[in-house]
Amino acid sequence: MMNIDLKKSKAVTGAEAVANAMRQIEPHVVAAYPITPQTPIVEYFAKFVADGVVRTEMIPVESEHSAMSAVVGAAAAGARAMTATSANGLALMHEIVYIAASSRLPIVMPVVNRALSGPINIHCDHSDAMAERDSGWIQLFAETNQEAYDLTILAIRLAEHEDVRLPVMVNLDGFILSHGVEPVEFLPDEVVKEFVGKPKRVYPLLDTENPVTYGPLDLYDYYFEHKRQQVEAMEHAKKLFPKVAEEFEKISGRKYDFVEPYKLDDAEYVMVALGSTNSTIKYVVDWMREEGFKVGALKIWMFRPFPKEKIQYYLNGRKAVVVLDRSASFGAEAPLYEAIKSALYEATIRPRIGSYVYGLGGRDIVPEHIRKAFMDAIEGNLLVDEQRYLGLRE
Amino acid sequence: MPAKYLEIRWHGRAGQGAKSASQMLAESALEQGKFVQAFPEYGAERTGAPMKAFTRIGDTPILVRAVIEKPDIVIVIDDTLLSPDIVSGLDEKEGVLLVNSVRSFDWIRNKTGFKGKICKVPATDIALEEIKRGVPNTVMLGALVKITGVVPLEAIESRIEKMFLSKFGEEVVNANKRALKRGFEEVQCEEV
Numbered sequence: 001m002m003n004i005d006l007k008k009s010k011a012v013t014g015a016e017a018v019a020n021a022m023r024q025i026e027p028h029v030v031a032a033y034p035i036t037p038q039t040p041i042v043e044y045f046a047k048f049v050a051d052g053v054v055r056t057e058m059i060p061v062e063s064e065h066s067a068m069s070a071v072v073g074a075a076a077a078g079a080r081a082m083t084a085t086s087a088n089g090l091a092l093m094h095e096i097v098y099i100a101a102s103s104r105l106p107i108v109m110p111v112v113n114r115a116l117s118g119p120i121n122i123h124c125d126h127s128d129a130m131a132e133r134d135s136g137w138i139q140l141f142a143e144t145n146q147e148a149y150d151l152t153i154l155a156i157r158l159a160e161h162e163d164v165r166l167p168v169m170v171n172l173d174g175f176i177l178s179h180g181v182e183p184v185e186f187l188p189d190e191v192v193k194e195f196v197g198k199p200k201r202v203y204p205l206l207d208t209e210n211p212v213t214y215g216p217l218d219l220y221d222y223y224f225e226h227k228r229q230q231v232e233a234m235e236h237a238k239k240l241f242p243k244v245a246e247e248f249e250k251i252s253g254r255k256y257d258f259v260e261p262y263k264l265d266d267a268e269y270v271m272v273a274l275g276s277t278n279s280t281i282k283y284v285v286d287w288m289r290e291e292g293f294k295v296g297a298l299k300i301w302m303f304r305p306f307p308k309e310k311i312q313y314y315l316n317g318r319k320a321v322v323v324l325d326r327s328a329s330f331g332a333e334a335p336l337y338e339a340i341k342s343a344l345y346e347a348t349i350r351p352r353i354g355s356y357v358y359g360l361g362g363r364d365i366v367p368e369h370i371r372k373a374f375m376d377a378i379e380g381n382l383l384v385d386e387q388r389y390l391g392l393r394e
Numbered sequence: 395m396p397a398k399y400l401e402i403r404w405h406g407r408a409g410q411g412a413k414s415a416s417q418m419l420a421e422s423a424l425e426q427g428k429f430v431q432a433f434p435e436y437g438a439e440r441t442g443a444p445m446k447a448f449t450r451i452g453d454t455p456i457l458v459r460a461v462i463e464k465p466d467i468v469i470v471i472d473d474t475l476l477s478p479d480i481v482s483g484l485d486e487k488e489g490v491l492l493v494n495s496v497r498s499f500d501w502i503r504n505k506t507g508f509k510g511k512i513c514k515v516p517a518t519d520i521a522l523e524e525i526k527r528g529v530p531n532t533v534m535l536g537a538l539v540k541i542t543g544v545v546p547l548e549a550i551e552s553r554i555e556k557m558f559l560s561k562f563g564e565e566v567v568n569a570n571k572r573a574l575k576r577g578f579e580e581v582q583c584e585e586v
Binding site for chain 1: 431434457458460
């Protein structure tokens with residue numbers, strides 16, 4: 001768990017924490033759709049722009065599709081460009097989200113995870129992020145406001161690394177983190193500025209001496225090869241993430257990795273999840289450990305690229321693994337479960353495994369739900385092909 | 395259970411400052427070296443709609459992110475919201491119900507069926523007198539500090555200064571401080 005110094009901390013919402021990361025990064029361009037389903041991240045940032053705290057060019061656009069388009073244009077021109085969105089806003093960006101990745105533009109975008117309509121719902125789940133799972137973006141998930149802040153800063157370096165050149169989504173749970181106040185230890189402005197440095201311009205559109213084409217027609221002759229390069233870039237992201245994380249640790253003292261093990265050393269029953277629910281899972285692990293149950297947790301920080309090797313390393317040989325998903329894939333297994341189960345195909349000692357969907361549309365998840373899923377695992381009551389639900393009326 | 399936190403559940407109507415109060419308490423407690431968490435439960439997002447906010451305070455990091463089902467203290471900023479549901483999960487031996495009301499203890503008991511400790515303060519009246527606006531949240535914080543001692547009164551005063559001084563000036567700060575102090579002094583409690 002991240003140790004933070006309370007004396008140096010401020011009690012802020014996740015949105016304010018992320019907006020301050022953006023203030024310190026001070027991108028050249030931020031384009032955003034300024035009303036619902038936008039989040040307070042952009043509201044705070046727009047104030048920084050209006051107050052002259054940052055020199056960022058802020059472009060209020062008429063839709064999220066345009067927000068992502070403007071950011072793509074700015075990044076292609078050679079600018080450091082960011083935006084932020086949520087839920088249906090992300091869905092409306094969808095077309096250009098793919099284009100950002102395939103154009104290899106290192107855009108960093110905090111995403112406040114909220115349910116996609118319909119029915120209309122504004123609360124937390126991961127359906128928005130999962131709809132972009134295969135878009136070619138790196139996807140990081142924060143458990144706390146501190147992590148949302150840290151990962152936004154760290155993401156700049158990962159995205160812009162010349163061997164990566166991929167956009168990054170920094171996911172934080174809607175309302176639970178975005179509107180929830182907790183202590184966050186901010187780094188000094190100059191430390192962040194030095195860490196992110198100046199962006200290295202790679203084939204900028206505005207370099208008229210060396211003209212390049214972005215977004216060309218690319219049919220059966222080369223499209224496939226370009227997609228292959230995106231696959232390779234994700235492999236590079238996997239290779240370089242530990243190095244970037246190590247450098248971030250040097251300035252912050254906080255260590256990031258693909259995953260975070262919690263009380264796993266002797267754990268026989270392990271729960272795997274994304275995002276803020278990991279806090280409540282840790283609480284239940286502590287609670288059940290006091291009663292003598294050998295339980296632990298594995299938090300997934302990086303969902304794309306998927307850190308298969310780390311997952312195998314931590315889950316191989318356990319008695320049982322419980323996977324919690326905050327989104328469903330209708331007609332198939334839930335996204336995280338499917339990925340974990342697939343990773344365990346190659347495990348030498350495969351654990352029993354079970355799938356639990358929870359929290360759709362902001363449905364609360366309480367310690368007792370998590371305990372129930374752990375108890376199912378402990379009692380040998382997991383069925384690999386049965387999707388179960390926590391906190392659902394049936 | 396492993397970690398024990400002080401858990402406070404706020405009930406109010408959107409616009410009455412329950413969310414701000416829940417956060418201001420968390421900020422004050424953080425300044426006192428405590429781990430804190432505060433978050434609102436949004437419903438319809440319109441002024442006047444019933445809403446809840448939550449504050450957790452602890453000596454260890456706050457891990458639970460669920461809404462508070464078993465609060466130590468329930469604070470009701472608008473007494474038209476009183477019902478048996480509002481004290482749901484509140485322990486009758488240890489728990490405290492704090493209400494902004496000019497009504498009698500019997501009336502509050504009748505509305506809620508709560509048999510434990512009830513405290514009340516005419517927070518809207520005090521806010522109108524001191525701040526000239528019917529925003530009762532700082533008064534409620536003063537009352538809460540008196541009942542629980544969760545943070546010293548000065549900690550909230552210093553938050554008021556930090557939040558309001560540059561934005562609204564000294565007059566607003568002093569008015570809020572007076573409101574806070576009167577909440578502290580004028581809250582009345584009845585134990586059964």
